[in-house]
Amino acid sequence: MIALEGVTKTYTRPGGDSVEALRGVSLSINRGEMVAILGTSGSGKSTLLSVLGLLDVPTGGRYLLDDADVSSLAGDAQARLRNARIGFVFQAFHLLPRTSALQNVELPLLYSERSSLDGLARKALESVGLADRMKHTPEELSGGQQQRVAIARALVNEPDLLLADEPTGNLDSRTAGEILDLLGALNAAGRTVVLVTHDAALAARCKRVVRIEDGRIASDEVNAVNVVNA
Amino acid sequence: MGRFRLRTLAMAAGSFVGITALTVVVSAGGAAERRIQATGRHHFGESSILVMAGGAPLMSGPRGEAARLTLDDAEALAREAPGIESWDPQQVLPGAPVKRGDATATARVLGASERAPLVWSRGVTQGVFFDAAAVAQAARVAVIGETVARQLFGNEDPLDAEILVRNVPFRVIGVLEPFGTDIHGMDRDAEIVVPISTAMRRLLNVDTIVAIKLLVRDPSRVDEAAGEVRRILRERHGLAEGQKSDFSMVTAILVKKMVARVQRVLIVFLPLVAGISLLAGGAASAALMLASVSGRVSENGLRRAVGARAKDIGLQFLLETTLTTLAGGLAGLAVGGGLALYVIRRFHLEGGLSPLAVALGLGLSLAVGLLAGVLPARRGAALAPAAALR
Ligand SMILES: Nc1ncnc2c1ncn2[C@@H]1O[C@H](COP(=O)(O)OP(=O)(O)OP(=O)(O)O)[C@@H](O)[C@H]1O
Ligand SMILES: [Mg+2]
Numbered sequence: 086m087i088a089l090e091g092v093t094k095t096y097t098r099p100g101g102d103s104v105e106a107l108r109g110v111s112l113s114i115n116r117g118e119m120v121a122i123l124g125t126s127g128s129g130k131s132t133l134l135s136v137l138g139l140l141d142v143p144t145g146g147r148y149l150l151d152d153a154d155v156s157s158l159a160g161d162a163q164a165r166l167r168n169a170r171i172g173f174v175f176q177a178f179h180l181l182p183r184t185s186a187l188q189n190v191e192l193p194l195l196y197s198e199r200s201s202l203d204g205l206a207r208k209a210l211e212s213v214g215l216a217d218r219m220k221h222t223p224e225e226l227s228g229g230q231q232q233r234v235a236i237a238r239a240l241v242n243e244p245d246l247l248l249a250d251e252p253t254g255n256l257d258s259r260t261a262g263e264i265l266d267l268l269g270a271l272n273a274a275g276r277t278v279v280l281v282t283h284d285a286a287l288a289a290r291c292k293r294v295v296r297i298e299d300g301r302i303a304s305d306e307v308n309a310v311n312v313v314n315a
Numbered sequence: 316m317g318r319f320r321l322r323t324l325a326m327a328a329g330s331f332v333g334i335t336a337l338t339v340v341v342s343a344g345g346a347a348e349r350r351i352q353a354t355g356r357h358h359f360g361e362s363s364i365l366v367m368a369g370g371a372p373l374m375s376g377p378r379g380e381a382a383r384l385t386l387d388d389a390e391a392l393a394r395e396a397p398g399i400e401s402w403d404p405q406q407v408l409p410g411a412p413v414k415r416g417d418a419t420a421t422a423r424v425l426g427a428s429e430r431a432p433l434v435w436s437r438g439v440t441q442g443v444f445f446d447a448a449a450v451a452q453a454a455r456v457a458v459i460g461e462t463v464a465r466q467l468f469g470n471e472d473p474l475d476a477e478i479l480v481r482n483v484p485f486r487v488i489g490v491l492e493p494f495g496t497d498i499h500g501m502d503r504d505a506e507i508v509v510p511i512s513t514a515m516r517r518l519l520n521v522d523t524i525v526a527i528k529l530l531v532r533d534p535s536r537v538d539e540a541a542g543e544v545r546r547i548l549r550e551r552h553g554l555a556e557g558q559k560s561d562f563s564m565v566t567a568i569l570v571k572k573m574v575a576r577v578q579r580v581l582i583v584f585l586p587l588v589a590g591i592s593l594l595a596g597g598a599a600s601a602a603l604m605l606a607s608v609s610g611r612v613s614e615n616g617l618r619r620a621v622g623a624r625a626k627d628i629g630l631q632f633l634l635e636t637t638l639t640t641l642a643g644g645l646a647g648l649a650v651g652g653g654l655a656l657y658v659i660r661r662f663h664l665e666g667g668l669s670p671l672a673v674a675l676g677l678g679l680s681l682a683v684g685l686l687a688g689v690l691p692a693r694r695g696a697a698l699a700p701a702a703a704l705r
Binding site: 238 | 625
């Protein structure tokens with residue numbers, strides 16, 4: 086489903102010095118996989134996920150999504166793919182303040198080209214266990230609940246690829262476990278899930294773990310046992 | 316919008332203030348301008364020459380005692396200046412006590428000839444104007460303005476009644492066409508017109524007049540006639556070359572210049588003020604909107620991340636500024652319209668909320684919104700989603 090071929094990303098700062106965040110990453114991910122990307126801070130995990138999520142364009146290399154080169158697509162076409170095929174979950178949730186959970190989840194539908202959107206947001210909120218919190222604003226929700234709302238938002242357009250950048254980074258370990266269980270369940274239901282973390286214990290619960298070091302893939306291993314409680 | 320209520324309010328306030336000013340200026344200014352033009356035309360058609368005793372220019376206070384302008388001067392001018400169609404001599408008693416039984420009033424008493432209705436384009440609505448015989452005999456007859464009529468007679472019929480002007484009895488024979496307030500704010504219906512001879516002999520005891528108005532038959536030759544009038548009068552007054560005239564003259568051209576000066580204020584200066592405030596409002600809107608862009612970077616990044624195209628973000632900003640300034644503009648139209656109506660009523664002008672003001676108000680607040688939104692829209696749309704979400 087996903088194939089990265091020698092992807093590089095160089096950030097050029099206004100001062101002129103540049104940072105090579107990705108130095109030639111080749112990676113392929115099959116439909117239905119659950120992959121953890123593990124690495125120390127500054128190793129390039131978020132950059133890699135941004136490229137996968139079409140939130141940033143790579144400096145070099147190719148990104149094939151279902152065999153189509155998407156790295157060279159025009160901005161509008163990329164926006165359409167982000168909307169229809171990719172769900173993104175952030176460490177900082179990024180929910181609109183003073184806006185109800187339901188309206189937050191409905192946000193992607195605003196830009197959707199699908200014809201029937203009725204009830205999708207409700208369904209998504211129900212699927213993350215927040216049927217009774219639809220009218221609540223982020224300020225009235227716990228961190229775990231906020232991240233559930235964000236996951237529901239990522240799911241609302243029924244994308245086949247779910248990307249999560251340290252989705253549990255702002256949560257305590259018990260809540261983090263619940264969120265990971267939720268992602269595991271979504272993967273079990275057929276979605277491809279790519280998860281960034283620097284917590285080896287969390288990564289160990291995923292079937293496949295890709296280690297990033299200094300912008301390069303250091304290892305790519307399949308765990309013997311899938312420990313995520315699906 | 317609710318999330319940025321204060322900013323939105325401030326932004327709307329910008330166009331509100333501008334449009335309020337603009338609406339007042341365009342509506343009330345337009346009404347004032349119409350009034351000035353009408354007054355100018357009414358009192359000073361193309362073919363008029365006004366000669367006033369004293370060397371002081373028009374409307375600059377009392378004239379010197381030494382000034383002498385006589386009925387003989389007037390007759391000589393009418394006879395000798397070319398193409399004079401008609402003329403009217405004037406004497407004035409600025410504030411005279413007028414009585415009828417217990418009712419009293421203060422009126423401006425004008426002495427005029429029987430030709431006044433033609434020369435000043437102001438006739439009567441009831442009764443008659445006095446005739447040549449009345450002027451010849453210095454008859455004690457009076458034509459009174461509506462304000463005087465109301466003050467002395469209420470709803471009664473003033474015709475044929477007797478009134479006392481400075482304790483001299485007069486018979487009311489007519490009621491003047493209403494005029495209203497003139498550009499100086501003077502109630503021109505608080506006037507009484509009596510024969511010039513009566514005014515001179517019985518009320519003022521003078522043998523001079525204060526002004527002569529001449530009508531020229533051919534408007535295109537007013538300047539020529541005015542030149543002759545000046546020459547004849549200087550000769551009659553024995554003025555040597557280089558000596559200052561002891562009279563002053565106003566022609567339509569001079570009046571036009573004055574009207575133009577007032578109009579410059581109304582048409583150029585005031586709208587300029589309104590325009591500047593609108594511009595300031597627009598700039599404030601743009602600045603606030605830009606601040607709002609930076610305040611909403613992560614919101615925009617998020618919208619992009621979930622599928623908004625760059626132009627969706629741009630459009631959203633544009634729509635927000637435009638709706639905001641438009642709302643401010645509409646409020647400005649309402650308040651400005653109210654103020655304009657108040658001013659119009661207060662100064663006895665005619666007209667209401669000008670359609671031009673409505674069109675300008677809506678158009679400009681829309682334009683301000685669009686202009687103020689363009690830059691923020693570009694900024695908001697240009698950011699890559701990843702950069703915006705960092
Ligand atoms: N916009 C940017 N401009 C310049 N340098 C950047 C930019 N974004 C990231 N970098 C640099 O690129 C490198 C990789 O950053 P990235 O955010 O991908 O790391 P990460 O693995 O997600 O780290 P963390 O675990 O702390 O989130 C870092 O050295 C970072 O400083
Ligand atoms: Mg990161």
